[in-house]
Amino acid sequence: MSQLKLKSENIKVFYKDFQALYDVNMDIEENRVTALIGPSGCGKSTFLRTINRLNELIEGTRTEGQIYLDERPIYEKDRDVVELRKKVGMVFQKPSVFPMSIYENVAYGPRIHGIKDRNRLSEIVERSLKAANLWNEISDRLNSPAARLSGGQQQRLVIARVLAVEPEVILMDEPASALDPISTSRLEDLIAELKKNYTIVIVTHNMQQAARISDYTGFFLNGQLVEFSCTDELFVNPRDKRTEDYITGRFG
């Protein structure tokens, strides 16, 4: 049993009048990979985005309930969102490299957080790219535009960009959905390595992937967390009929 990192308590999310999440309760452990599965439109991304409070950028969203990061509530009036997002990094579905060089992409976060020293920045860039298993492929063209990288490389660059601000939790929203099988398997290897130092929450609609890489799995359906347990248990021995139907491919 590992340390509790994140705890979600009765999370409800509304987009104007539409309720996207109903009382989601989930305990997420440190240095583990937690996968969120379920058919599209059932609230997986919405839940992920409550953890770094990215949802509140959308006009008309309302969040109720509470999430605790290291036992500190994140939905609090005076909670510093910048500090929260520094601790909780996010990788999006579409590799969203910025329109600048590889180096500048990785240095962006540290710069934002006040690091100006060139040597230190270069050090961080190198360390982050190495940690994202990208350094060997691109170390000779750090100054070329990031958009020229392949999709898989771009996604690892985005991960390096997240690692550069030294987060504790990394949220990934279907990070492999735009990648080819080889890039996907490299990404999965990377996730396995990253979990030694980070807590990872990953949305995927690929059940094999969830089974391969995660320790815990949550199954979402129509805004509800239907079942949440150890990955092995959920896939081998689902408690809920709906989970069973979904993992055996009867719908979704």
Add this chain to the structure above:
Amino acid sequence: MGKLIVNGLSAGAVKVNSEEKNRPHGRQRFQPLNIERGIEFLLKLSAATAILAIILITIFIFARGIPLIFKTGLIDFIFNLKWSPTHGSYGIAAMLVGSLVVTLSSLIWAVPLGISGAIFMAEIAPPRIGNMLGRMVELLAGIPSVVFGFFGLIVIVPFIRTHLGGNGMSVLAGAIILGIMILPTIISISRDSILSVPAEYKEGSLALGATHMQSIKGVILPAARSGIITAIILGMGRAIGETMAVVMVTGNSTMIPGSILSPVRTMTSNIVLEMGYASGDHQAALFATGAVLFIFIVILNLVVNISIKAGKNYAN
């Protein structure tokens, strides 16, 4: 002149686009081949007509103007400060400097203000208000230039005369009126390009813990950069080609202005002021002024484009 070139280019570009859009499905599915061909032909014809018109006008201007430039000598025509048609002296240096000074001094204030306004409308104001402001600015672009000139003459010129000195007809009055006239162009195009920056960039930046302002400066503006530069170029084209409003407020003296309160004459003003009664060499000299203006605009565009490329390399 500036407007003519810019409009011609963008009309051409639009036509190419719609041509491409018509192609993929129509041909295979519901449209008989010859209708498809007919539409394509019409589009090509209209594009060709537009381009041909521009080429013919250009040729005409150069054909009428160049003989005079040969007669006075290119160097003399451009660098001679004395414009005195009655004495057969045709030097446009003062007007060349005049166009440059008036255009640059309008850009100096309108560009920062316009880009800031665009950022406000696209990023900071609530979307509904931003859209409303954007539409109002576009309306502003439709006001005829004589109205702006009239406003300048009645309001700005007397204001300068009483508060700053001189007779009010000045570089400053021209810069203020031209700046107001190019603001809509700069704001609308910059705003469009900021709005078309993919949401992922902004979210990616915010998710790293950047504030909204940091995201605007660090990711959104760099991503919108080429659109913003287009906005500046089009604004500059409008400023340098504008005639009516400038003639009305700048005093039109054919000397290089000594200060921003001195009167000034631009190349476009020079043409419009004298074309009514010019004949012979004098008329040719006005066409030659047009030809120089034409080349001037092309060079300005090139310089801006090259400096953008240089800036880009530097940024990476």
